[in-house]
Amino acid sequence: MKKEVILSGFGGQGVMSIGKNLVEAAVVEDLEASWVPSYGPEMRGGTANCTVIISDERIGAPLVESPSEIIAMNRAALAKFEPAVAPGGTVFVNSSIIPDKVSREDVKAVYVPCDEIAAELGNSKVANMVMLGAYVAATGALKQETIETMIAEMFTGKKAKLVPLNLKALHRGMECGRSA
Amino acid sequence: MKREIWKGSEAIAEAAIRAGCRCFFGYPITPQNEIPEYMSLHMPQRGGVFVQAESEVAAVNMVYGAAASGVRAMTSSSSPGVSLKQEGISYMAACQLPAVVVNVMRGGPGLGSIQPAQGDYFQATRGGGNGDYRTVTLAPANIQEAVDLTQEAFDIADQYRNPVVLLADGLIGQMMEPIVWKERTPRPLPEKTWAACGRGSRDHNNFITSLLIDAPACEAHNLDLAKKTAEMEKNECRWEEILLDDAEVVLVAYGTPSRVAQTAAENLRKQGIKAGVFRPITVWPYPYARLREIAARESVKVFLDVEMSLGQMLDDVHLAVAERKPVRFYGRCGGAIPHVSEVEGAALEAWKEVK
Numbered sequence: 001m002k003k004e005v006i007l008s009g010f011g012g013q014g015v016m017s018i019g020k021n022l023v024e025a026a027v028v029e030d031l032e033a034s035w036v037p038s039y040g041p042e043m044r045g046g047t048a049n050c051t052v053i054i055s056d057e058r059i060g061a062p063l064v065e066s067p068s069e070i071i072a073m074n075r076a077a078l079a080k081f082e083p084a085v086a087p088g089g090t091v092f093v094n095s096s097i098i099p100d101k102v103s104r105e106d107v108k109a110v111y112v113p114c115d116e117i118a119a120e121l122g123n124s125k126v127a128n129m130v131m132l133g134a135y136v137a138a139t140g141a142l143k144q145e146t147i148e149t150m151i152a153e154m155f156t157g158k159k160a161k162l163v164p165l166n167l168k169a170l171h172r173g174m175e176c177g178r179s180a
Numbered sequence: 181m182k183r184e185i186w187k188g189s190e191a192i193a194e195a196a197i198r199a200g201c202r203c204f205f206g207y208p209i210t211p212q213n214e215i216p217e218y219m220s221l222h223m224p225q226r227g228g229v230f231v232q233a234e235s236e237v238a239a240v241n242m243v244y245g246a247a248a249s250g251v252r253a254m255t256s257s258s259s260p261g262v263s264l265k266q267e268g269i270s271y272m273a274a275c276q277l278p279a280v281v282v283n284v285m286r287g288g289p290g291l292g293s294i295q296p297a298q299g300d301y302f303q304a305t306r307g308g309g310n311g312d313y314r315t316v317t318l319a320p321a322n323i324q325e326a327v328d329l330t331q332e333a334f335d336i337a338d339q340y341r342n343p344v345v346l347l348a349d350g351l352i353g354q355m356m357e358p359i360v361w362k363e364r365t366p367r368p369l370p371e372k373t374w375a376a377c378g379r380g381s382r383d384h385n386n387f388i389t390s391l392l393i394d395a396p397a398c399e400a401h402n403l404d405l406a407k408k409t410a411e412m413e414k415n416e417c418r419w420e421e422i423l424l425d426d427a428e429v430v431l432v433a434y435g436t437p438s439r440v441a442q443t444a445a446e447n448l449r450k451q452g453i454k455a456g457v458f459r460p461i462t463v464w465p466y467p468y469a470r471l472r473e474i475a476a477r478e479s480v481k482v483f484l485d486v487e488m489s490l491g492q493m494l495d496d497v498h499l500a501v502a503e504r505k506p507v508r509f510y511g512r513c514g515g516a517i518p519h520v521s522e523v524e525g526a527a528l529e530a531w532k533e534v535k
Binding site: 024 | 351354356357358439440444
């Protein structure tokens with residue numbers, strides 16, 4: 001098993017954060033994992049990305065040319081990374097703010113209205129969790145229970161009250177991922 | 181043991197504290213700012229000292245002072261900043277002071293770029309400052325190794341009373357991977373009877389200087405240092421061999437490029453080409469002897485040196501291979517990271533030349 005994912009979106013959309021979540025969950029499942037941020041002279045409000053690899057073997061190159069999946073949280077992310085996806089791979093699109101459709105026919109497209117679902121749940125910050133749910137359900141890369149446990153452990157103390165909200169966002173995303 | 185996810189730079193900082201480092205002096209520079217950031221929070225909590233100095237030169241001289249008093253001390257920076265520290269490193273080597281210097285390399289020369297590179301290889305492996313000295317130079321290729329080597333760096337420094345360089349590239353500094361905090365058995369180390377930490381019951385003052393104004397005395401001192409250099413060369417060399425036993429194409433790489441080379445070698449094997457990777461872990465002392473043995477194997481046809489610089493380690497590969505087999509080169513620089521397909525292509529080309 002090897003998943004090579006590029007996650008991309010505006011700074012603040014939580015792409016770095018769900019990338020880290022994937023690594024955390026992979027470690028719980030005793031897999032190898034790596035996370036590499038893009039960093040450089042980035043512009044405020046610009047597009048950030050990270051590369052996550054999850055594998056049952058030692059990870060060589062931590063950057064990838066043809067990811068098995070991309071997660072595009074904004075329009076620039078889709079434009080930049082769709083051409084790179086490996087044939088047969090999957091493109092996850094935050095359809096709330098990306099009006100475009102995936103143009104390639106040799107990849108699968110999963111449209112997830114992340115921001116709309118987050119708004120329905122009453123907190124725009126969980127849009128990334130919706131996407132994480134969609135990714136996990138559509139790829140089967142990680143177990144649902146692992147992600148749920150991780151979310152429960154992620155918010156402690158005063159933030160513990162955020163656990164049900166994040167779980168709801170995860171589950172709504174999983175529905176999108178499953179039906180895609 | 182529990183696996184924890186750590187970012188490279190923060191892991192290096194925590195590893196240093198766990199190894200007993202109690203003085204950190206630094207000056208900010210990308211891509212290693214997480215090291216001083218981590219130290220500024222944690223050093224005071226763990227009984228240590230953090231100072232953000234006014235410059236890299238000041239920081240390395242603070243390390244010089246702290247090391248002279250016998251405490252474990254460290255500084256970190258990135259390429260242009262490490263250039264500024266060379267005076268201090270030379271002085272510490274001259275004064276036989278143990279210290280750890282971390283270089284999270286970025287694109288050069290000059291201010292260069294802030295992305296990963298390996299252009300400081302010559303500086304790190306050939307002494308870097310003035311005079312006849314070398315520093316053990318450890319080059320991690322993953323976060324676990326960055327942790328293990330950082331901790332060992334302090335032991336090596338104390339054992340030989342010599343600065344040790346941790347030579348990481350920007351990618352190792354920035355990426356996250358799972359690691360375990362292992363139970364360490366520190367090396368048996370001599371007492372620091374030389375430390376200038378107050379006379380106490382001693383019948384003499386310990387005096388630390390690098391000035392030996394009479395040539396015969398200075399030469400004698402150099403020859404003493406050379407004995408240590410020979411000991412370090414004998415004892416501290418390390419490397420890793422990946423898919424190398426039956427390899428016909430040998431990729432030589434350290435740090436991040438060694439991981440790219442590993443994936444390239446795996447891909448080449450799927451195409452029926454026997455490729456393997458020789459990965460120096462110490463780039464000084466360089467594993468010449470082992471690489472020479474590999475070059476002498478009948479099965480080995482060609483070498484491909486891969487770097488994020490323009491042919492610096494290449495000199496060492498040539499020294500080891502010594503015309504026994506052809507040596508080819510592929511490098512990116514200035515902050516560009518070689519793609520797997522590029523390395524695979526270069527290896528394929530090299531293989532076609534000799535098959």
